[in-house]
Each structure stands twice: as structure tokens, then as C-alpha cells.
Amino acid sequence: MDALQVTNLSVAYEEKVVLQNVNLTTPVGHLTGIIGPNGAGKSTLIKAILNQLPNKTGAVHILERPLNPKDHLVGYVPQRNAVDWDFPANALDVVLMGRYGHIGMIRKPSAKDKQIAMECLKNVGMEAFADRSIGQLSGGQQQRVFLARALAQEAEVYFMDEPFVGVDAATERTIIAILKDLKAKGKSVFVVHHDLQTAADYFDWMILLNQTITASGPTEQTFTEDNLQEAYGGKLFFMDQTKLNKTFN
Amino acid sequence: MNEFWVLLTGSLVGITCGLTGVFLILRKTAMIADAISHTVLFGIVVAFMVTQSLSGFWMLVGAAIAGLLTTFLVQLLQSGGLQEDAAIGVVFTSLFALGVLFITLFAGNVHLDVEHVLMGEIAFVPWDTWDILGFSMPKAVWMLLIVLVFNLLFLVFFYKEMKLTTFDPVFALSIGLPIVAMHYSYMTLVSLTTVAAFDSVGAVLVVAMLIGPAATAYLMSKSVIGMIVWSMAFGVMAAITGYYLAKLWNTSIAGMMAAMIGVLFMLVFLFKPHDGWIWKVFKRMKIKDTEPNIL
Ligand SMILES: Nc1ncnc2c1ncn2[C@@H]1O[C@H](COP(=O)(O)OP(=O)(O)OP(=O)(O)O)[C@@H](O)[C@H]1O
Numbered sequence A: 001m002d003a004l005q006v007t008n009l010s011v012a013y014e015e016k017v018v019l020q021n022v023n024l025t026t027p028v029g030h031l032t033g034i035i036g037p038n039g040a041g042k043s044t045l046i047k048a049i050l051n052q053l054p055n056k057t058g059a060v061h062i063l064e065r066p067l068n069p070k071d072h073l074v075g076y077v078p079q080r081n082a083v084d085w086d087f088p089a090n091a092l093d094v095v096l097m098g099r100y101g102h103i104g105m106i107r108k109p110s111a112k113d114k115q116i117a118m119e120c121l122k123n124v125g126m127e128a129f130a131d132r133s134i135g136q137l138s139g140g141q142q143q144r145v146f147l148a149r150a151l152a153q154e155a156e157v158y159f160m161d162e163p164f165v166g167v168d169a170a171t172e173r174t175i176i177a178i179l180k181d182l183k184a185k186g187k188s189v190f191v192v193h194h195d196l197q198t199a200a201d202y203f204d205w206m207i208l209l210n211q212t213i214t215a216s217g218p219t220e221q222t223f224t225e226d227n228l229q230e231a232y233g234g235k236l237f238f239m240d241q242t243k244l245n246k247t248f249n
Numbered sequence B: 001m002n003e004f005w006v007l008l009t010g011s012l013v014g015i016t017c018g019l020t021g022v023f024l025i026l027r028k029t030a031m032i033a034d035a036i037s038h039t040v041l042f043g044i045v046v047a048f049m050v051t052q053s054l055s056g057f058w059m060l061v062g063a064a065i066a067g068l069l070t071t072f073l074v075q076l077l078q079s080g081g082l083q084e085d086a087a088i089g090v091v092f093t094s095l096f097a098l099g100v101l102f103i104t105l106f107a108g109n110v111h112l113d114v115e116h117v118l119m120g121e122i123a124f125v126p127w128d129t130w131d132i133l134g135f136s137m138p139k140a141v142w143m144l145l146i147v148l149v150f151n152l153l154f155l156v157f158f159y160k161e162m163k164l165t166t167f168d169p170v171f172a173l174s175i176g177l178p179i180v181a182m183h184y185s186y187m188t189l190v191s192l193t194t195v196a197a198f199d200s201v202g203a204v205l206v207v208a209m210l211i212g213p214a215a216t217a218y219l220m221s222k223s224v225i226g227m228i229v230w231s232m233a234f235g236v237m238a239a240i241t242g243y244y245l246a247k248l249w250n251t252s253i254a255g256m257m258a259a260m261i262g263v264l265f266m267l268v269f270l271f272k273p274h275d276g277w278i279w280k281v282f283k284r285m286k287i288k289d290t291e292p293n294i295l
């Protein structure tokens, strides 16, 4: 079964082509890294997959079906700076939003929804902050709240846009442990990631992207110097260090 | 008794606008309230030209359509690459001008003067009554009550949807919430609220009431529901204190109410516990006092 299948996807903002003829297939049960330089179109790819961009051509299938939010198959973690954290809400409120899809329009969250939301907060080590205003959380704590909200969606396929940005080493370990746990449960997780040093350790599948797909497949086959140089357009100075780390690992 | 109706009208304006204004502040589209409060004039004039009557019902219909048109045009210009504030500026000045032009051309001898639209005349509210179901109450009170009920029903049904589409529209879209329909429904309510309020208190006070109490409540609240309650409370406080001060000093009632909204905002801004301005200055002084003198 394929978690994600993208065929001939192209996206343009106004006149500017951002994604060109993207083709991808990823089987279920992988922790996939989406790697590419700034402006490569990583966030755009996720938004296009989630059907948020009107000006796209091509087809996207999630678990071999066209995306339908009513199936509750997809969980989503947007880039943290995509929202205003001064919004008057506490951590639990935000995690509860992950339940809204299941609850449906008009109806109120039930006690069970609140319990699930609380458990998800606990999973990310944030249960002590349930009542805290989101504006008074640190960046790493906000990122954990976003992750907890995605967990509350109880989805099959997750898309996460840079969940490791601005978090400390401890939080990064917590988050990666949760992602690996999702994978162990047979879920599929797609993560936009910037740190090439850790990428090979974290992900067993890779999508290298720069406007179009440079490579996609199992990490051993795709995460090569040649492919990376191609995706980053020869701007990669710190390759040696990556290799260095690898030999020491 | 007349005093009671004026106070009730003012308070209802405070409650209805306070309620509706919360999401204008949270969505950072306070400017659109300004725009809609002016473009409803266009809607009312067109409604008058079509029906040749000044009935409250057709005014509401005209205002709702004008509000939707405003929202739609702003959205259209924005998707064409214009900044939101520029789009709002272009749309509302043109529709307002068109409204004024139509009045002078086609409705010059009717009770629809621009000054009345901008400033309203709340003191005359008690004399213009409607009988509905055997109750005789001022027309303004009826209209505000009806619109308040719409607003309350909308929030009772769609509170969580409004919260999510405001906080994180991208996520809302990913779980299939109809964010565009929500936006237009909400803007329709803003238009209805505006027209129901402005006949009595004028466009200027409507904008003040839509934005001021909600902005003050934003400083106070940790939750959306808390913000809604505070916002309505501030709206009523401004209306009541404004009325009595206007009486005391014999000035414009609507003007005094608008001034009180500003006063309340300043009071909360300065004296709010823990992170009010005064509190912060005080804390800073205390820190300085206890700082060890290194020199
Ligand atoms: N709403 C938009 N309108 C116009 N252009 C856009 C828009 N969003 C993104 N772009 C452009 O599309 C390109 C890809 O953007 P995208 O956000 O997908 O990149 P990214 O790979 O996520 O980058 P980053 O690593 O910085 O997050 C960029 O050149 C960007 O300027």
C-alpha cells in the first residue's frame, strides 16, 4: 500500500513556477524526510498535497484515495510561525483543535475528546502546561503543542513542516522518539527537515527536492553526495562534516 | 422612560458590537469594520432606490448585501496582489462615494442625510417605535435585538469553527472546514450589526464599538470566551458611563460613548495587573532599588 502518491504535480504562484512535474511514491510505514534548500518548495509541496493551493495541476493520492478530509486520514503540523501565538488560548485548547475533524461541525468536544487531547499533551511531555496560555510557552513548547495537536488527529499519514526549528536538543530527542513510535505503529510520517547532519539517522526514506524531485526512495540509495549537491545546486560547503559525522557514528 | 430606552439602545449596541468585534480583532481585520460601516450606506441607498421605502427590513437586506460586496471586492483585489489595507481603502472609499452620489441624485429629499449616517441621533430613538407581537419598543431596540440573536446563534453553533479558522486557517482547511463560507457568514453578521447599530448611534460610534471594547478585552483575556464576555461588558460600560457624562456636560451622547471606549482602553492598558504599563514601570523601579551598587 502506498501512503503517498503524487503524479505530475505542478504549482505556480502567480507566474512563478515553484514545483514542476513532481512524481513520488512512498509506501506506508516510513519516516520520510523532505529535504531541500530554502525556497525549494517543501512547504508548497505539503500544502499542495493537502489540497490548499487552487493553482495546481496533477493528482495526489493518500493511501491510494484522493484526499478527503472526512476520512480523517491526514494529520498536519504547520510551520510554527504560520500562526499568531498571542491568540487567547491555552495549550489544551490548541491540542483539542486536533479533535475538531472527528467531532464534526457544530457539535461540542466531548469529555472523551478532552481526555484524548490531554493524553496527547502527556505524550509530548507537556501535561503540566495544559492551562498555560500559548503565548507564554517557549518556542520548543509551542512546537510540542503543535505535535500533540497532530497526534490528537489520530491520523494514518502525517505531514510536518519543520517541527525541529528552534527546539533544544532535549525537545528534538522527544519529538524524534514520538515520530519513531508513530512509525512503529505502522503510520507514515513526512517531515520537512533542514539539518543534513541528523537526517540520515532520523529518516529511513527521503525526498530530495528543489523545484522538482532530485531523488526519492530509501535513505541509503537517495542520501548521497551527488544527489545532495544536485538538490542544493552545488552550494553545499558542509558536506565534509556530514561525512565526518557519519564515519564516527 | 425615554432615558431607559436610550440607555438600553446604547447597551445593546455595546453588547452586539462587543460580541461581533472580538473576531475582527483576533483576525486582525479591524479595518474591514471601518470599511463596512461606510459601505452599508451604499447598500441602504440602493435598497431605497429599489424599494422606495425606508423600512428597517430592507435596510438590513441592503446592508447585508453591501457588506458581502465589500468583503468580496476586498478579497478580489487581494488575490490580484494588493495589500489588504490598500484593498480595503480602495473598496470602501469608492462604494461610500457612490452611496453619497446616489443620495444626492436620487434621494435628496428623503431623511437620509450623510451627517445622520455618520453621527446618528440616539436621543431620538424612543420616538420611532415598532409594534411586534403586541410589544411596542423603539425600532432601534428591535433591530439590535434581532441582530444580537443572529450573532449569538452563529457563535453558539460555530464557536469552535470560528476559533480554529481564526487561529490557524491552514490547519482548518486541512481538516475540511469551509473557511471561505465562514468568513463570508461572519462578514454578513458584521454588516447586519453595523446597520442595526448605526441608525441610532452613527457609523463613527459603530466602528468604535466594534473595535474598542474587543481590543480592550484582548488585553484582559486568556481565552476567546473570556474575551467575548469582557468585550460585551466594556461595550455596556462605555455606553452607560458615556450617556450620563453626556447628560452631565450636555454634549453629544454618541460622541461621549465613543470617548469612554477610549478611556476604558487606556485604563486597562495602564492599570491592568501584572502586565499593565504602570505595573511594569513599578516593577522596574523595584528591580533598580534592589540592584546591588557595583560602583
Ligand atoms: N503565497 C506565495 N505567493 C508567492 N510566492 C510564494 C508563496 N509562497 C511561497 N512562494 C515562493 O515559492 C517558493 C517556494 O516556497 P516554499 O515556502 O514552498 O519553500 P520552502 O522549501 O518551504 O522554503 P523554507 O525552507 O524557507 O521553508 C519560494 O520561492 C517562495 O518565495
Ligand SMILES: [Mg+2]
Pocket: A042, A043, A044, A079, A161
Ligand atoms: Mg517551508
